[in-house]
Amino acid sequence: MSGWQPSGYTTVRPLGAGASGSVVLATHDETGAPVAIKYLTRELGDDTSFRNAFRQEARLLGEINDPHVCRLYEYVESAAGAAIVMELVNGVSLRQMLRAHGATTPESALCVLKGSLSGLAAAHARGVVHRDYKPENVLVTGEGQSKLADFGIAVPVGLGAETLVSGTPRYMAPEQWTGAPATPACDIYAATATFFECLTGKPPYDGPNLFALHEQHANAPIPTDPAPPPVHDLLRHGMAKQPTDRPQHAHAFLHILEQVAGAAYGPDWENRGLRDLARRAALLAALWPFPDGTGGATSLATTALGAATQRLGPARRGRKRIALASSAIVAALLLGGVGYHYAAATEHAALAGGKASPATVDPPATGPSGANSPGATAAASASTPAASTPAGTVTQGATNGPTQPADPGTTPGKSPSPSTSGKPTVKPTTPAPSPSASVSTSPAPPPDTTAPTVGTVSTSRTLIEADGCRYGYRTSTISATVTDNKSGPAALKVSFRYALGGTTSTVAMSSAGQGVFQGTIGPLPMPETETRIPISVVAVDAAGNSGKSASPAYVTLQNYCTPG
Template identity: 55%
Template sequence: MTVNGWQVSGYTHLRELGSGASGRVVLATHDATGTPTAIKYLVGDVGADASFRNAFRGEAELLATIDDPNVARLYEYVESAQGAAIVMELVNGVSLRQMLRANGPTDPESALYVLKGSLLGLHAAHSRGVVHRDYKPENVLVTAEGTSKLADFGIAMPVGREAGSSVTGTPRYMAPEQWTGQAATPASDIYAATAVFYECLTGRPPFEGQGIIVLRDQHASAPIPTDPAPPPVHDLLRSGMAKRPEERPQPAAAFLDILEATAVAAYGPEWEERGRRRLAERAALLALLFPFNDPAGGGTAVAETVLTESSGFGGPGAGTAGLGAPRGRRLGGAQKALVGGGLVALLVAGGFGLSYASLEGDPVESSKDTDAPVVTDTPSAPVDPTTADPTPPLPPTPTSVPTATPPAPTASVGDTPTTPGRTPTPSRTPTRSPSPSPSTSPPPPPDVSPPKIGRSAASPTVIEPGTCPYGARSSTISATAEDDRTPVEKLRVRFTYTLNGATNTVSMFPSRSGVFHGVLGNLPYPKVITRIPVRVEALDAAGNVGAGTVIYVTLNNYCTPG
């Protein structure tokens, strides 16, 4: 498999994972170590833009030095006459964009936890002189453990020219100074991170004007829309999205201190763990959408390679010639990183395999509209709690060390000696176990009590048809369930909803906190705005069915404009 007739040497392509405006992403393995990687071939204006290459070339060397748990590492930047490519770390997670599209806005603690991880990653980059330039939900990866990583540093796309200035970035999250053609700074990244924080809280970006000019004016002069967000974080929003860059908290570590104080005061000292846990639960809801499974995953492979001056950075044929030279140009020290650093030690937690998910991919359908790469680990298919065997396998019986004169073995009735040369030991008649005394207690009464359903909820309560590109297209239905005899993990929980005269059923699965979750989404366009009734039901081991109260999710008959 090649991209425009060219591929990075030293790697074997497996398959394409996604494509978008800035690049095309291919799953590949590093030939020297067998480590899975994601290679993003920069296409269109990015791959062919000499000014981009000149700016990114030196920065790639700095990016390769960032080894921070909140940053997805760049391992190698490669140039050739056919284009440019970056080799990236694989991350066990899904993009924040996918999460918001599938499940709507997050709770405040989860949004704060995402912002904290982003500020930590930005601080690591800013301290080395690297600015992200294009921070947006597509470039924030939430892992299966609930932590987050930043991806795609320095690969901002030009969005047009206005008033003679080049505007680069993603309009919904660009700081006011970027709209005038000024270079992005750490303050610009802080503005964008705060704008994404607002979207986590509300489900929508802070400004949604129609067209570039309207968006520019909103970012430059419109009041910061704090009202839809929880009051405790209003000051965070005003600080991070201040119109003038010098009025924003800087560096990112200073903003982090303000965030910590705000979060503890509003939500208590345990806010961080709760936020991380809920993000992990949201990521788990999207696990089946990961497109790549590695059933053999689960171990750690370490390879050894001798690097010499002649080997260059990337194996045979890499070379160090300038741009346009036959053998291309490589920056980033890929083999050192792959062999001695983070990517070799791919610990697959909880039996997860490796996978990649498109950053801008549709959370329900297979995506091909990737704007920036996301690489994830794929959990194996979830176990149905109603059918799983709860009894763990017995451990192997330890082998005892025989003494010098072992006692003669005893055999049960019917044992036949099979070892030649040994005198068979006579069989012993086993002593019959005494019969249990008949119980005089009356049998328990039949189970006729249905399970009890706790408060049901939907988040968000307003969604759009599944083919819409921007608004929330699915809602997470959650509820608690309990029964007087059947353990919670043995209950079969589902929700039903009625749309267009048909009743549909969706299974729900428990999270680690004991709350059952299911996803209502990917719905067709209705003729009119429709309120969908949703009811959670639970079935116990005796066949009794309990039902909760009806809640409603509104399905709009239009799409949020881009």
């Protein structure tokens, strides 16, 4: 930023540049410890709301001291610019590892999930919800340890957070799509979705656009195949559609993980997993900030306050605040009355039909955006403040910031690509294109944030026989009353779900009048033993709000046929 840099540090070399600024490798003059410094673009640095929000957030983030969290050391601002000083991790991002080597071993995937849950637990204890957990934001060191990065240097959420969605669509919990406030359960969902990708090499849901992804996360069966059977229950727990059905905090999920891993893979599972992760990271050592493995260990950098420069490190005072939404370049989409803010980059351009075009309604899912990911050549991410999207207007932020290297990322820790200059560059944020049309010329109505109400679920028969039986009843009608404050029956999407043989199935229900919806279960295959099947009903209104029956109904499937 015009040659300005925080005092007490010496720049070594650039690590990349992106929409929100440039990232450099530097050393702390007093200790010689390497750090990553992200210089914010003047658009962000001059934004008073951003500075105020991040200044308060930095105090909380600086207090998180956990081996599985990449630390924020200082937020430094002056009249000449603003910068963030972060821990430098010598390793690669999980995204790069998956891209280069594909699916991991079950033990390695469990190690990544365990490290992530440990880091998330430390953040949640400080009142910080990550909100954008994904493979780009997990860093793997040369020892196989995983660190969680990028806790939010993009948009201040501020007031009205309940009407904005921040995150990466392929990993967002169902309730995040409705604009519900972020909770630890959102992070647990995203961490489990990334766990599935480690196991299988692909994300759990891969719809071609935002609307398809929303439907999959809200209503599609929780995927378990082709993951190994011993971890299926972990996937079902961590990716439960309702946040109340997931483990209520990361420590509880860690306890379940330890039990499952030990029973399925033996007492030495973690050592095997760490060795495999270390081996995979070593194969990508050329991408590390210090390929010879000599750097990256960083002690806390402390610098005295100056009269003209304000430095906020890990101040020992904290107020509970929701974490700033972390993202790459932000796209805004008005869908069902809720403003959606998503990270957008070139990593998964398939969401936009293979093109990262500002004109498309379906923005691509994000690429790397970790704030100091050593496995990325491009730099730090940015996003547009929520207040910049006018009500009633469909807008989309630019899907590409300044020119980036072929392997985009957002964080320091990786050798720069050949296209990176020898000096740290600061590239301005590309403004979002002007909207081509308004949805409405009148003020937008208040968003619908109330979920449908689902009444008691009933069944026409509680005992059915299997397909192929000639004389018994093989089907049962499922009924439930569904009401909504704004959406009529025709606008509601109602379905019931049941689990049988380790597989969860979803069946659409249709309106039978008077607010009653009905669907049919059966015929079903013959089970090995008599099976009691739980059935729950889920309703989604026109705004995407999802409601679920308070308790399930049950149908028993017999393992024999009524004799003729």
